[in-house]
Amino acid sequence: MADKPNVIVVGGGLGGLWATLRVVEGGFPVDLFSLFPVKRSHSCCAQGGINAVLDVKGEGDTIWEHVIDTIKGGDYLADQPPIKTMCEEAPGVIRTYDRMGVTFSRTPEGIMDQRLFGGVKKRRTAFAGATTGQQLLYTIDEQVRRLESDKELNKYEGWEFLSVVLDDAGQCRGIAAMNLDTMEVKTFRADAVILATGGLGLIWGRSTMSTNSTGAAASRVFQQGCRFANGEFAQFHPTAMLGHDKLRLMSEACRGEGGRIWVPKDVGDKRQPSAIPETERFYFLEEWYPTYGNTVPRDVASRAICRAVRHMGMGVGGQNMVYLDLSHQPRKFLEQRLGGILEMYQTFSGEDPYTGPMKVYPAMHYSMGGLYVGYEKDAKSGGMKLGSAKNHATSIPGLWACGECDSAYHGANRLGANSLLSASFSGRVAGEAVVTYLKGLPKARPAIPAAPFDQEKARQEALNQAILKSDGKENPFALHRELGEIMQEKVFVERNNKELDEALEGIRKLRDRFNQITLDDSGTKVNQSLSWARQIHDMIVLAEVITKGARLRDECRGSHYKAEFEIKCPEGKFAGSPEYEAYRERWKASNEKWLKTTVASHSADGPTIEYAPIDISIFPPEAPRDYR
Amino acid sequence: MTQEIQFRIKRQDSPDASSYWEEFRMPYAPAHNVVSALMYLREHPVNAQGQKVQPVAWECNCMEEVCGACTMIVNGVPKQACAALIDDLEQPIVLEPLSKFPVMRDLQIDRQKMFDALLKVKAWIEIGGGHDIHRHAPLISPDEQDVRYHFSRCMTCGCCMEACPQFHQESKFIGPAPLAQVRLHNSHPTGVYNKTERLHAIMEEGGLTDCGNAQNCVKVCPKDIPLTTAIGELGRQTTAQWFRDLFSK
Numbered sequence A: 001m002a003d004k005p006n007v008i009v010v011g012g013g014l015g016g017l018w019a020t021l022r023v024v025e026g027g028f029p030v031d032l033f034s035l036f037p038v039k040r041s042h043s044c045c046a047q048g049g050i051n052a053v054l055d056v057k058g059e060g061d062t063i064w065e066h067v068i069d070t071i072k073g074g075d076y077l078a079d080q081p082p083i084k085t086m087c088e089e090a091p092g093v094i095r096t097y098d099r100m101g102v103t104f105s106r107t108p109e110g111i112m113d114q115r116l117f118g119g120v121k122k123r124r125t126a127f128a129g130a131t132t133g134q135q136l137l138y139t140i141d142e143q144v145r146r147l148e149s150d151k152e153l154n155k156y157e158g159w160e161f162l163s164v165v166l167d168d169a170g171q172c173r174g175i176a177a178m179n180l181d182t183m184e185v186k187t188f189r190a191d192a193v194i195l196a197t198g199g200l201g202l203i204w205g206r207s208t209m210s211t212n213s214t215g216a217a218a219s220r221v222f223q224q225g226c227r228f229a230n231g232e233f234a235q236f237h238p239t240a241m242l243g244h245d246k247l248r249l250m251s252e253a254c255r256g257e258g259g260r261i262w263v264p265k266d267v268g269d270k271r272q273p274s275a276i277p278e279t280e281r282f283y284f285l286e287e288w289y290p291t292y293g294n295t296v297p298r299d300v301a302s303r304a305i306c307r308a309v310r311h312m313g314m315g316v317g318g319q320n321m322v323y324l325d326l327s328h329q330p331r332k333f334l335e336q337r338l339g340g341i342l343e344m345y346q347t348f349s350g351e352d353p354y355t356g357p358m359k360v361y362p363a364m365h366y367s368m369g370g371l372y373v374g375y376e377k378d379a380k381s382g383g384m385k386l387g388s389a390k391n392h393a394t395s396i397p398g399l400w401a402c403g404e405c406d407s408a409y410h411g412a413n414r415l416g417a418n419s420l421l422s423a424s425f426s427g428r429v430a431g432e433a434v435v436t437y438l439k440g441l442p443k444a445r446p447a448i449p450a451a452p453f454d455q456e457k458a459r460q461e462a463l464n465q466a467i468l469k470s471d472g473k474e475n476p477f478a479l480h481r482e483l484g485e486i487m488q489e490k491v492f493v494e495r496n497n498k499e500l501d502e503a504l505e506g507i508r509k510l511r512d513r514f515n516q517i518t519l520d521d522s523g524t525k526v527n528q529s530l531s532w533a534r535q536i537h538d539m540i541v542l543a544e545v546i547t548k549g550a551r552l553r554d555e556c557r558g559s560h561y562k563a564e565f566e567i568k569c570p571e572g573k574f575a576g577s578p579e580y581e582a583y584r585e586r587w588k589a590s591n592e593k594w595l596k597t598t599v600a601s602h603s604a605d606g607p608t609i610e611y612a613p614i615d616i617s618i619f620p621p622e623a624p625r626d627y628r
Numbered sequence B: 001m002t003q004e005i006q007f008r009i010k011r012q013d014s015p016d017a018s019s020y021w022e023e024f025r026m027p028y029a030p031a032h033n034v035v036s037a038l039m040y041l042r043e044h045p046v047n048a049q050g051q052k053v054q055p056v057a058w059e060c061n062c063m064e065e066v067c068g069a070c071t072m073i074v075n076g077v078p079k080q081a082c083a084a085l086i087d088d089l090e091q092p093i094v095l096e097p098l099s100k101f102p103v104m105r106d107l108q109i110d111r112q113k114m115f116d117a118l119l120k121v122k123a124w125i126e127i128g129g130g131h132d133i134h135r136h137a138p139l140i141s142p143d144e145q146d147v148r149y150h151f152s153r154c155m156t157c158g159c160c161m162e163a164c165p166q167f168h169q170e171s172k173f174i175g176p177a178p179l180a181q182v183r184l185h186n187s188h189p190t191g192v193y194n195k196t197e198r199l200h201a202i203m204e205e206g207g208l209t210d211c212g213n214a215q216n217c218v219k220v221c222p223k224d225i226p227l228t229t230a231i232g233e234l235g236r237q238t239t240a241q242w243f244r245d246l247f248s249k
């Protein structure tokens, strides 16, 4: 076995578990690393569902429409060949999940049910009650446990990935990781490493994400030379409830199942919401977007809410909140369709969403950006060539990335229910890419020298010691809160260059203050402050990447919005009218300049940013997105 | 309304150290839960006597009661700390680690035993691989899916294990949560093909017959999983299996 190439997968959400499954099934052993038992990964939070064209409702849904919705949803910023292949493969991913035993919700006939989600007109979203992510995660976790019983898999749960080990040629040869019980640093060898470490919502302090979503792991490889793309594209979910520890998501499914967003027409209205008559409610999404109404895509909804609250001053009770109302729907229907979500609202707010509206506001929810990954284009189909070792490869040879920590598929904005799909699919693809790569390795492989491993271990231990010994006055948890405040204030739904400059300055100050850190914890076991402090450092680094990308991008695209550079659609005008055509031309000219991937590289004085072309061969942009 | 939130926390510095109690106070704010309060305390690790102490260690991830990580004993009841609203709790709020698992530090415990049990009972559906075979699973009625969904929401959090008098660090009993997973997988149209193996796994020492029928498990399950119903059904399944084994010898 010693001579058989082996793989390290870091992360056990949907991405990492799919990658693990495919590598082991491809005949190679895996060491799987995760901060905690993989079953507790953030993927379990996903509520609403997963997209695939199955057309169980007989609406004539087609894969082509899924492709177009994804491309347009992402405001054309994503490379199109991988999108095409993902949408084509989506039904197969769902069928496989079905065979694995996912408790998908059923129609009376016993087939999988599908529901409507934002940004699309057809019912394309498969779901398992209101805990789809949990159900998918548990099922793939079970499949991976099946492999564990065959001993092709070792789990390192309770280990934190610290860095990749690079040889003199810059090839990834393994990783350094820290045991979170004993704080011991160790290095591990591997012929290929797959990073599947999830999103980075905690850079905004509080978000809809879990504590594992710090982006620290991606930041670490970024600092080791891996390129990072489209950091400025962060999706703000329009409807989250406010909390001290987290901003809990109220799924888009609430709007899909008939939820209506409104505020009282009279800002000073002190009545209970249920006592406010229909005529005195302002259903602003329905008014502004008659075709899609409450199911406009997330970026549109988030901005509309900010417009109503910030610009028009119409937030409920003058505060940062609006109503999300389901109380007009029958209780039984709501229990069946949204039981889990509404239960959660009740648990965490103490209020009853069956009889009155919920109070919500936008929150950081998903990062479209991430480690820049490649793919091989299939000349015949125009899609991605499945099985190619180039798919999901990062710019560090020997390192692949999948799941939310990569930058593929979603461009400038992700469609609802498309990321459980991309996390699963990209995990599968990355796993298969690595299998191809390993099969292509020469039979007799030269021995890997020990020096890079010893050096990396020493470097990581020194970093730990520096933090443990530092006795400044900065508290790592307070630094995180301050970072969150900057991002929430200045790098949010609506952006402007003045505030982005201020944010960059603030972030740089935090970076300096990090050197004055002090830990209140000197424990040698389960020292969570040490692990957290290291993550804070790496979050600050990525925050700068995100903010600099946003500062440089002078346009509006998907989730990235600067009012100053908005090209406004002439009201009431459509294709063919001179006003609309002039608008289209301005939009095209702007695309010439900005329809490019932002690619960041690390340097000692902060990130440097370049732009890479996008493959738009499948559906070239001819008209701006229009959700009127 | 109180102006303060008061805690009494059972602490332990390392796996083999002895435990001790420490009290904490923090300013009151509406809508705190135990996790958000512990977050405040780790940023301000000062005990009620005003002494600077090491921050309390505990585990959490999702903060919305779906990952199971933050399970601890809150005022005597095992539950998810994130879903324990301060306004609903009597003070001082007493926090203890689950007692049926090894403590790593403070409120952080090691529940590996529960995952080992899932391995032992083969809690999965056997499939030929994660590739598409262009077919779905067989049809499942909405009613059956509804029942299965109850069982499939088990977070492996350990509340039921904590409440079970038969499950403890020295006992061999695998406990209620893994048993319910046998019920879940035996009812799947293809999962049923491996029913015999799963039943044999729970007919061994430490299996189903070690259940003392105290019915505590079902009372503390945060997801209302019908654990005792599952155990009852498995009783009938194992009896039938016992006869089948007898006659096929």
Ligand SMILES: Cc1cc2nc3c(=O)[nH]c(=O)nc-3n(C[C@H](O)[C@H](O)[C@H](O)COP(=O)(O)OP(=O)(O)OC[C@H]3O[C@@H](n4cnc5c(N)ncnc54)[C@H](O)[C@@H]3O)c2cc1C
Pocket: A010, A011, A012, A013, A014, A015, A016, A033, A034, A035, A036, A038, A041, A042, A043, A044, A045, A046, A047, A048, A049, A050, A051, A132, A133, A159, A160, A161, A162, A196, A197, A198, A199, A208, A209, A210, A212, A213, A216, A217, A249, A251, A365, A366, A402, A403, A404, A405, A416, A417, A418, A419, A420, A421, A423
């Ligand atoms: C509240 C919420 C609801 C959502 N609902 C939907 C939905 O309905 N539909 C949809 O399509 N998408 C949804 N999403 C998005 C989707 O859930 C995520 O994008 C997806 O699950 C990410 O999966 P992942 O495998 O990339 O990462 P994760 O599930 O976050 O897993 C990350 C893994 O990496 C490990 N890890 C991280 N850092 C380290 C480290 N340093 N060392 C070792 N291990 C590490 C963790 O332990 C974990 O196992 C939702 C997201 C949120 C926040």
